[in-house]
Amino acid sequence: MVDQRKANAGNDMVARDKITTVYNSTPSKIQALLEKLKAESAAEVFTKETISELARYHQRQSTDGIEGLESKLKKAGLGHAYLDAIEQKEAFAKLLSRYTMFASAQEIFVHYLTRVRMAFNKTIYPDLPSLTEAQANMRIHTEIVKSIVDECYTDVFHLDDEAVFGMLYWLAEQCFVKWHHG
Numbered sequence: 001m002v003d004q005r006k007a008n009a010g011n012d013m014v015a016r017d018k019i020t021t022v023y024n025s026t027p028s029k030i031q032a033l034l035e036k037l038k039a040e041s042a043a044e045v046f047t048k049e050t051i052s053e054l055a056r057y058h059q060r061q062s063t064d065g066i067e068g069l070e071s072k073l074k075k076a077g078l079g080h081a082y083l084d085a086i087e088q089k090e091a092f093a094k095l096l097s098r099y100t101m102f103a104s105a106q107e108i109f110v111h112y113l114t115r116v117r118m119a120f121n122k123t124i125y126p127d128l129p130s131l132t133e134a135q136a137n138m139r140i141h142t143e144i145v146k147s148i149v150d151e152c153y154t155d156v157f158h159l160d161d162e163a164v165f166g167m168l169y170w171l172a173e174q175c176f177v178k179w180h181h182g
Helices: 029-043 052-057 069-075 079-099 103-130 133-151 161-173
Strands: none
Touching: 029 103, 052 103, 069 079, 069 161, 079 103, 079 161, 103 133, 103 161, 133 161
């Protein structure tokens, strides 16, 4: 038996395996952009130009002749949801308009618009014919909305559930997503 009570190695002493956890403190892309937005806002650094990635989303992309949010919702049998949808879409459009004077906010919007478009089109849209309206809304909330709301919050800028749903409806208005099949 060996007595190591007075041993000193100048660091951790372990008998066999040492397991350590290293936390990466590098901020995420969104965290970095939110910090940049906070600095731009405080210093009142504005831009008059719209980045090309965001400008792309302002150009309608109709491929099936059904344009506009109301037409898309009616075609999908969701005409009854139009009043809430248009209210949320308009609230998002105002948020977009208010913050596009900041370059970093434009990048944030592009990031989230792309994320919403891709998630909806690739994972939810293919399943829409087999989902009830409630099931579709729940999937949208759990697979898209919740993660964005949890990720994008600062005292300068944040997205809530309605803003993210509004983003989805805005994308539908611009014909980047559709609710109907056929």
